[in-house]
Amino acid sequence: MKAIFLNGSPRKNWNTHKMLLEVERGAKEVGAETELIHLFDLSFTDCKSCFACKLRGNKTNGICAIRDELRPVLEKIHEANAVVIGTPIYYGDLTGEAASVIHRMLFPTMHYEDDNTHDELLPIKKKCGLIVTGNATTMHIKMGGGAAFKNTAKMISMIFGSCETLYACDTYQFTDYRRYYAGMFNEAHKAEVRDKQFPFDLQNAYELGKRLCQ
């Protein structure tokens, strides 16, 4: 069992990364071979519409043909049994880095032939996960703030078979709130969520890692 975890957040040791570390711990617990990759450490672009993956007789085998620093990651994703992508919420959506990976991971597997032949290129079904962190409260997410992630998870599961989404809401964002123009956030409330709720979120992340790799 191989599991790969992608950090689509620019920050290390903050909420998204911490969640992914817990997912990884859970995956290791059940014996998976794991790797956590920071997308912001790599230099790459989004899909270049080269359509090498749509060319008749092409041998891309569902792996994006662009040779940049994302290519080895995409090869690893192709081999993996479990894939979890973590992203903070940027404008109600994924970070551009996470979106690039998702485009380049999904588009090469999608046919333009017929809507029902997606999985032809994918001998291995994967257990996928999407970890989403941000200021949004659980209520915001439920009231429609999670639409972009719902769609993303739907698209991933259409290709790879499944995708579970896990949120860590109302996260603690700054080391010292007093240094920032952040009047809309109540630091005491944020600290309370961090101390009381976030440990549960981490626990859920750990369980997710275990579940996906069993």
Added chain:
Amino acid sequence: MKAVFINGSPRKGWNTHKLMVKASEGAKDAGAEVQFFDLYDLEPFTGCRSCFACKIKGSKTAGACTYPDGLKPVMDAVRDADVLVIGTPVYLGKMSAQLNLFWERLMFTNVSYSSFDHGRKMEKPKRCAMIVTMGATDGQMRQIGYDQQFNYYGQQLGYMMGGRPAEMLYSNDAYQFTDYSKYNISVDRADPVQKKKHLEEEYPKDLDKAYELGRRMCQ
């Protein structure tokens, strides 16, 4: 009058790029000083790094991200612009992620965490437009809801850059390959004859619209 054009498509001389070039010609003919950036050609850059330099008390970012990477010259140009035109193909129902990287850096710097009524910090308000190309026909676009997604982008952009929603130009049924017979694409999905007809008869109208849009924005 300064106008900045941001091309979020990877392909030169293809649908999005051509429309953007046309729009920039319209802007030039209206007398604007034009800068054109291809996001796929820049030195490496990332999306927002959550450094929060734009939120720290005493910040002097003045509404444009100052992170020093390949996007720096673009952000500098945008800061001084009166008009901002952004072009993108539709990638899985959204803007290209390459454009998304720029988008985060453009928008977040202007978001105030002090109140929900975002205090825009960009010194010069901008008139904005978006040029969006896709294989989907106009009917498919409306059925799937791509127009809703992109109208929403346009609303956000306009709001953050000066108040009015961005003007939207959709170019549908895009001619995607030089030779359709070389690609795995069924006739049901895209009939090359029909595609060619659209390219020759309808797409030139979109180019005219793009030119007019560029001119109008800069008048």
